[in-house]
Amino acid sequence: MSDLTAPDADAPPPPARLAYGRHTWKEVAHLLADLPCALAGFVYAVVTIALGVGLAVTVIGLPLLALGLAGARGMARSERARARGLLGVRVEEPSRLPRRHGFFPWLWAQLKDPVAWRSQLYGFVRLPWGIVTFTVTVVSLFVLWPVLPFIARGLTNVDRAMVRGLLSPSDELERRIAELESDRGVVVDTAAADLRRIERDLHDGAQARLVALAMGLGLAKEKLLDDPDAAAAMVDEAHGEVKLALQELRDLARGIHPAVLTDRGLDAALSAVSARCTVPVKVGVDLPARPAEAIEGIAYFTVSELLQNVSKHSRARSASVEVWRAEDRLMLQVRDDGVGGARLDGGGTGMAGLAERLGAVDGVFVVDSPEGGPTVVTAELPWRDRAPATGGR
Structure with missing residues (x-):
């Protein structure tokens, strides 16, 4: 999922001038760092792809290639940070790959990740350009000193275009389609x-x-x-x-599908399921209207399973359920004062299954459960208006 707040838009650098300013020195620093950074990226791309493809006929080839692609995302992240700090290029971070359970789903997701492949391409094309920018900048520092600000601006504009073109989430739509297919x-x-x-x-x-x-x-x-x-x-x-x-x-x-949910909605249905919990549960539902039946059902069964976890695993003395609408999202939060330690990736509490079910409908599932408690599970679902009832004669 993308970051909840997008980075600020690019702040255009001031016009280049003969006088050396702060922006010029930042651009020069970026150009001088281009060669070592480009060399590291080129070597990483060549080694990981060569090893992965060369050993693809063995059992370790494709996993090595997948690990190399995962690492390329990290190198691209550092390049975006360098461009953001020195060039003022603010490129939104690409979404993380969806969580996969099992080796082969993880392997396939890594191998078809377009963000990682474009990051590797960036590592390839950066080396010749890094040699050019480093050489021109060093020569300009000693020979073309008066016009260096204009040279640095022209060279870094190419850098800005490369970062935006290869390291920005420009193909998020394609990746999102693949995620929805999964x-x-x-x-x-x-x-x-x-x-x-x-x-x-x-x-x-x-x-x-x-x-x-x-x-x-x-x-x-x-x-x-x-x-x-x-x-x-x-x-x-x-x-x-x-x-x-x-x-x-x-x-x-x-x-x-419980009849009370169909007839009376989430407030009554969650009150009924809370009454069966082994600890006292306080229920608060603040909704302006009822959401679509499918979303309402997912919300009900999510809370129901979380309260079962409270009964079975938490050793809590009390719990609470809060449901509300925030813009176009249906929010629910289940909190208990138990021993904590709940995890998405284990423990037999079914958390991973809940996260997958919510992710399948573009939802979000977050678990905050430090050892010693309390446990707070927050879930988001897309709000969809309920279809009007149709009656017959």
Whole structure:
């Protein structure tokens, strides 16, 4: 995700003058540093690509290439900082690659990262230009001293164009499309897992009870004339099985989409799920209207799972749930005063799964849980207006 606040726009340097000013000295310093920086970038690009491609037929080739591309992002970041400090070029930092779980998804994301490949291209083309700028600047310092400000301005304007052209997030749209394609796969996998869970719950729960109920009623039918008392007992037992099966079906339906959420919205639904938490939970919902059903459902199940984590892992004495709207985002925050230590990458709390689900709909999931607590989980979802209800005759 991009930084929440974009950098300021480029501040155009003042016109070059015969007198040496602060901006001229900064430009000269940048030009003199071009050669060592370009040499380092060129060597890094050649070595990482040559090793990665040359060893691609082995098991270590592609991982080496992926690591080299990841490092190229870091070198590009330092070049943007150098241009920002000395040339006043303020280029927005590219978005981070989406978090990947598993080696092969991470490898593929690194290998197709356009930002990293453009950073490597920048390392290639910078070396000849760095030699030119260093040589011209050194000669100008001793031979063309009076017009050095104009020479430095012309050379650094090329530097500015290269930074903007190769190190700016100009292809963010293409990367965002690739990210959304990956997120679509997460949504499909999540939906498939939910369907398997529903199938398993039906098979092991309500279906098994209904099979037993059918067998019990069949036996009761056979004994109805010969042993009415035994048949009555079997019918009574079957009646209990029917109640249990109905309860299991209600619980399963609540897990798919609770009726209270459909009928009364997030405030009532979150109050109901908070009442089942093992610690006291304070709920505050401040929404001007109800969001779209899909967003409302994701918000509900996110809070529900977080409160389950509070019950199972936090050892908290109290918790709170806050939901509000901030411009075009639906914000939710779950806080507890427990022992802390919750992490996105482990612990069996399902945090990574929640982060993936929210990321698939362009959401954000942040966990702040130092050892000793408190734990604060903040989630953002895109606000989408609820479709108007349609009625029929």
